[in-house]
Amino acid sequence: MKSEPKVRLTVGQAIVRFLVNQYSERDGVEKRLVPGTFGIFGHGNVAGLGQALLQNEIDPEPDGGRMKYIMPRNEQGQVHAAAAFAKANERTQFLACTASIGPGSLNMVTGAALATTNRVPVLLFPSDIFSTRFPDPVLQQLEDPTSLDVSVNDAFRPVSRFFDRINRPEQLMPSLMAAMRVLTDPAETGAVTIALPQDVQAEAYDFPEAMFNKRVWHLRRPAVSPAELERAVAAIKASKRPLIIAGGGVKYSHAHEELRELATATGLPVADTQAGKGAITFDHPSSVGGVGSTGGDSGNHLADKADLIIGIGTRYSDFTTASRTQFKNPDVRFVNINVTSFDAAKNSAVMVVADAREALVALKDALAGYRVDEDYAKEIAAEREAWMKATEKCYHLDHGPLPAQTEVFGALNEMLGERDVVINAAGSMPGDLQALWQAKSEIQYHVEYAFSCMGYEVPAAMGVKLALPDSEVVAIVGDGTYQMLPMELATVVQERIKVIYVLLENHGFASIGALSESHGSQRFGTRYRVGDGNAHNEDGELLSVDIAANAESWGLDVLRVHSIAEFRDAYAKAAASDKATMIYIETDLYGPNPPASSWWDVAVSQTSRLDSTNEAYKEYIEYKDKYQRHYW
Numbered sequence: 001m002k003s004e005p006k007v008r009l010t011v012g013q014a015i016v017r018f019l020v021n022q023y024s025e026r027d028g029v030e031k032r033l034v035p036g037t038f039g040i041f042g043h044g045n046v047a048g049l050g051q052a053l054l055q056n057e058i059d060p061e062p063d064g065g066r067m068k069y070i071m072p073r074n075e076q077g078q079v080h081a082a083a084a085f086a087k088a089n090e091r092t093q094f095l096a097c098t099a100s101i102g103p104g105s106l107n108m109v110t111g112a113a114l115a116t117t118n119r120v121p122v123l124l125f126p127s128d129i130f131s132t133r134f135p136d137p138v139l140q141q142l143e144d145p146t147s148l149d150v151s152v153n154d155a156f157r158p159v160s161r162f163f164d165r166i167n168r169p170e171q172l173m174p175s176l177m178a179a180m181r182v183l184t185d186p187a188e189t190g191a192v193t194i195a196l197p198q199d200v201q202a203e204a205y206d207f208p209e210a211m212f213n214k215r216v217w218h219l220r221r222p223a224v225s226p227a228e229l230e231r232a233v234a235a236i237k238a239s240k241r242p243l244i245i246a247g248g249g250v251k252y253s254h255a256h257e258e259l260r261e262l263a264t265a266t267g268l269p270v271a272d273t274q275a276g277k278g279a280i281t282f283d284h285p286s287s288v289g290g291v292g293s294t295g296g297d298s299g300n301h302l303a304d305k306a307d308l309i310i311g312i313g314t315r316y317s318d319f320t321t322a323s324r325t326q327f328k329n330p331d332v333r334f335v336n337i338n339v340t341s342f343d344a345a346k347n348s349a350v351m352v353v354a355d356a357r358e359a360l361v362a363l364k365d366a367l368a369g370y371r372v373d374e375d376y377a378k379e380i381a382a383e384r385e386a387w388m389k390a391t392e393k394c395y396h397l398d399h400g401p402l403p404a405q406t407e408v409f410g411a412l413n414e415m416l417g418e419r420d421v422v423i424n425a426a427g428s429m430p431g432d433l434q435a436l437w438q439a440k441s442e443i444q445y446h447v448e449y450a451f452s453c454m455g456y457e458v459p460a461a462m463g464v465k466l467a468l469p470d471s472e473v474v475a476i477v478g479d480g481t482y483q484m485l486p487m488e489l490a491t492v493v494q495e496r497i498k499v500i501y502v503l504l505e506n507h508g509f510a511s512i513g514a515l516s517e518s519h520g521s522q523r524f525g526t527r528y529r530v531g532d533g534n535a536h537n538e539d540g541e542l543l544s545v546d547i548a549a550n551a552e553s554w555g556l557d558v559l560r561v562h563s564i565a566e567f568r569d570a571y572a573k574a575a576a577s578d579k580a581t582m583i584y585i586e587t588d589l590y591g592p593n594p595p596a597s598s599w600w601d602v603a604v605s606q607t608s609r610l611d612s613t614n615e616a617y618k619e620y621i622e623y624k625d626k627y628q629r630h631y632w
Contacts, residue, residue, distance in 0.1 A: 042100025044127025048201025079111020084463030102140025116190030169205035248275025249313015255357035323601030428511035455485030520616030
């Protein structure tokens with residue numbers, strides 16, 4: 001048999017050449033699947049994958065094109081940026097990340113968990129111990145006396161959708177193909193981890209040239225089963241008070257137009273999760289806003305009485321269900337449209353396992369002539385109008401002496417363009433944003449609330465801007481989040497990535513402080529105060545950390561403001577600039593926040609010497625007994 005042509009490359013070089021030639025296709029649009037790589041180098045990868053990226057940058061033609069390299073500062077941060085990039089691209093593109101052996105690679109585990117929880121693809125290449133075991137233990141190796149085959153990279157297994165370790169060059173081809181299959185599968189995607197022993201990265205092998213041919217991965221849109229569609233339509237027509245909950249799957253499927261068309265044709269009200277906000281724009285007559293623990297009154301009041309929940313692309317987190325207290329109608333049923341059977345089966349639902357866009361098109365056709373009851377339509381309109389007024393009030397409180405953060409959000413909401421993006425992830429801000437933000441497009445709202453990882457916002461802005469270079473990208477960052485992971489600001493400046501950071505300084509953890517107080521723990525350990533070690537639940541002298549000056553030291557332009565009027569002027573200046581800018585403003589640690597109409601189950605100590613805890617436990621049990629259901 002005639003031997004096939006070969007090319008001699010190291011494993012690292014083969015990875016780069018392979019990735020350069022992978023493409024995605026959806027709805028006739030073809031893109032480079034992996035247009036860039038983040039990498040922090042150490043002895044584990046500097047002479048392996050690092051050398052391969054350098055070689056490609058100097059001479060990209062033999063590889064078939066250039067693999068863009070971006071130099072981040074923190075391993076966790078680079079994965080957050082990669083996840084944000086994939087999310088902003090609706091999972092049609094993703095980025096690769098590499099780090100050195102030991103602590104460097106292990107730092108990526110949190111980012112991997114975030115990507116997998118959010119169902120977005122990232123490709124990770126953590127460096128590993130020597131396959132030959134000549135140096136044993138190698139520097140930064142965690143030794144396991146029960147097995148010499150274990151390294152810290154095995155910690156990636158539970159947070160990855162696919163994990164492999166390349167101990168021989170021959171293993172690379174099937175591993176990369178399996179990785180691409182998972183990364184481009186809408187039902188399976190998440191973090192993919194291929195651990196690379198540092199000696200194997202640099203090992204040369206005669207790879208088949210066919211391995212590096214252009215490959216196009218067609219992103220599947222699973223069609224709707226006629227029988228599943230028939231059951232779903234029957235359930236909708238039999239209901240009196242149906243409510244759609246749009247999750248992130250609607251946006252990942254690029255099904256926003258189809259959702260709006262269905263809502264227009266039927267009058268079905270549409271509430272949204274954090275990931276789904278913007279799938280239907282706020283000004284659509286069927287849009288009733290956020291639902292669940294961080295939702296608004298309009299969505300929650302309708303959810304309370306709904307007899308049918310139509311979940312589209314949602315995984316029903318405890319915030320969406322308000323810890324299984326939100327849907328109070330004893331006869332409530334569920335229809336779940338989801339690309340994964342795992343999520344479609346939740347809540348004993350009528351299952352429709354299909355792509356969201358395909359299902360919405362089929363559902364609109366099957367419901368031709370159907371419309372919600374006129375009285376229900378009037379109720380939907382009334383709930384919308386009432387919450388619009390409540391939102392307007394929260395946005396223009398004229399609160400003092402420090403403004404409330406809701407006033408900052410209101411100014412931003414009014415100033416951001418339709419194709420601009422607001423980013424957030426943790427603290428009290430996602431709750432206020434889901435309740436109040438009026439999304440003008442499917443891309444405008446980018447809140448990571450599946451893992452709700454503090455520190456996400458700074459690197460995420462970089463990833464979103466790389467994905468959407470024509471959008472104004474604004475990351476809202478609390479002082480607590482800023483102190484978790486600010487170092488990617490240096491990358492933003494180095495790469496000349498124009499983003500805007502809005503830093504809200506409230507000298508503490510507003511969200512957990514309020515949660516602590518409401519659950520009997522008196523805001524313990526949530527305020528940045530100078531004390532003697534025994535005053536963490538008391539007010540005291542403010543900590544003299546100048547975050548604005550710190551941001552300036554990274555190389556950002558920083559605009560310090562004190563009022564909402566000054567904030568508006570500063571935003572206009574930042575938007576007109578071509579440099580990364582931070583707008584710094586102090587806000588009130590104690591709110592006020594939007595009116596709450598839902599609950600979240602946070603367990604309270606059953607016994608205590610503190611009266612505040614005992615009172616909180618009494619209220620906790622009363623609410624659980626009254627509203628919480630173990631199973632629908």
